[in-house]
Amino acid sequence: MQSSLIEKEKKFLFQVYKRQPVVIVEGRGAVVKDVDGNEYIDCVAGIAVNNVGHCHPEVVEGICRQARRLMHVSNLYYTEPQIELAEKIAEISGMEKIFFCNSGTEAVEAALKLARRASGKKNFIAAEGSFHGRTLGSLSVTSKKEYKDPFKPLISGISFVPFNDADAIRKKMDGDTAAVILEPIQVESGGIRLPKSEYLKEVREICEEKEAFLILDEVQTGFGRTGRWFAKDHYDVDPDIICIAKGMGGGFPIGAMAAKGISFERGEHASTFGGNPLACAAALSSISVIEKENLLERSEKMGEYFMKKLNSLNFDFLREVRGKGLLIGVEVSVQCDRIVDGMRKRGILINCISENVLRFVPPLVIERRQIDEVVENLKIVFEEVNQT
Ligand SMILES: *Cc1c(COP(=O)(O)O)cnc(C)c1O
Numbered sequence: 001m002q003s004s005l006i007e008k009e010k011k012f013l014f015q016v017y018k019r020q021p022v023v024i025v026e027g028r029g030a031v032v033k034d035v036d037g038n039e040y041i042d043c044v045a046g047i048a049v050n051n052v053g054h055c056h057p058e059v060v061e062g063i064c065r066q067a068r069r070l071m072h073v074s075n076l077y078y079t080e081p082q083i084e085l086a087e088k089i090a091e092i093s094g095m096e097k098i099f100f101c102n103s104g105t106e107a108v109e110a111a112l113k114l115a116r117r118a119s120g121k122k123n124f125i126a127a128e129g130s131f132h133g134r135t136l137g138s139l140s141v142t143s144k145k146e147y148k149d150p151f152k153p154l155i156s157g158i159s160f161v162p163f164n165d166a167d168a169i170r171k172k173m174d175g176d177t178a179a180v181i182l183e184p185i186q187v188e189s190g191g192i193r194l195p196k197s198e199y200l201k202e203v204r205e206i207c208e209e210k211e212a213f214l215i216l217d218e219v220q221t222g223f224g225r226t227g228r229w230f231a232k233d234h235y236d237v238d239p240d241i242i243c244i245a246k247g248m249g250g251g252f253p254i255g256a257m258a259a260k261g262i263s264f265e266r267g268e269h270a271s272t273f274g275g276n277p278l279a280c281a282a283a284l285s286s287i288s289v290i291e292k293e294n295l296l297e298r299s300e301k302m303g304e305y306f307m308k309k310l311n312s313l314n315f316d317f318l319r320e321v322r323g324k325g326l327l328i329g330v331e332v333s334v335q336c337d338r339i340v341d342g343m344r345k346r347g348i349l350i351n352c353i354s355e356n357v358l359r360f361v362p363p364l365v366i367e368r369r370q371i372d373e374v375v376e377n378l379k380i381v382f383e384e385v386n387q388t
Helices: 002-012 057-069 080-093 104-119 136-140 145-151 166-172 199-210 277-292 295-311 337-345 368-386
Strands: 024-028 031-034 039-042 097-101 123-127 158-161 177-182 213-217 241-244 255-259 318-324 327-332 351-353 357-360
Touching: 039 368, 057 277, 080 097, 080 241, 080 255, 080 277, 097 104, 104 136, 104 177, 104 213, 104 241, 104 255, 136 145, 158 166, 166 199, 177 199, 199 213, 277 295, 295 318, 295 327, 295 368, 337 351, 337 368
Parallel strands: 123 158, 123 177, 177 213, 213 241
Antiparallel strands: 024 031, 031 039, 097 255, 241 255, 318 327, 327 357, 351 357
16 A cells, blocks of 8 residues: 555655655544554654644644635635734734745745845845755755755845854844844754854844844744744744744644734735635634643653653764754764664654754654653664664
């Protein structure tokens, strides 16, 4: 069953993804099941998307209720879920105005456009090791050459500086810098890199001095992933613009750009699907679950527990365990593909970023015993690697 589907995928889909050989058909909480009935503890969670767990009944019900009533009209009209969700996002993010879109990269596009429009300036400063998406604008502020080079020319006026070095940003700033764009915690090419405690605050101050905007890309770090609503909440930093998506809709595609003190004018940006009632209903239900089930606190506690257990593993090739809440990276000095394969064969899904960092981003509803099971199995797989 799996192999015939996989063959068909090869025939009909662009081979842009490096996929694990599993066809997943069901999910519940932190567990998914494949077509052959095998179960897996899911430490990928759709890449930090399924924060409330797979198919959370309240999110399923919210989507079904809305689907029966109204799925889509157009932003030519007002709809209740969109307005209600905007108010909710403003409340939890401390931002003032929201633009809805459908993905992370679109949220970044909106942010770049807004920053240029509102500042009247052209240039951006981004960090080495950054990831902001795959469309041409967001790709321009992404650092990885392999992602960018085949698609040049991208937008001009982008400088890259080392992450965690506020002085480097100060030096690069000029009268034409529209904004600095950063992930509060670098999640992709950076391999889960945490900011130094004062870094983001210092960048904020530099931006104020030089009248440039600060854009924080919270696409992966939002909605409780790090133990707060947003990673910025750990660091006492007050951005002008944030980009959000992944965990927002509980598995349903939706993204947004939220800003404070700046605005688009009528007609300057738009999206057909952005903020459609169905997506907004999913996001409203998902946020409601995060609140009711205290998932922020849970993410923080379970994250600490998980990291403590990971840190108790003692292997020469285990270089570092780092993270915040349930956004955890385990850096190893061996190729991590083998570890990913070994874990999958033992019923656990993880993935690997930048060749040698294993990423653990399970649903925030993951239970202690499931974390125990993950770490026990990781230990066994590490032992296997150690023997060869
Ligand atoms: C995933 C991600 C994006 C891109 O989001 P898409 O929905 O895949 O377009 C942008 N920035 C960060 C930090 C991300 O993790």
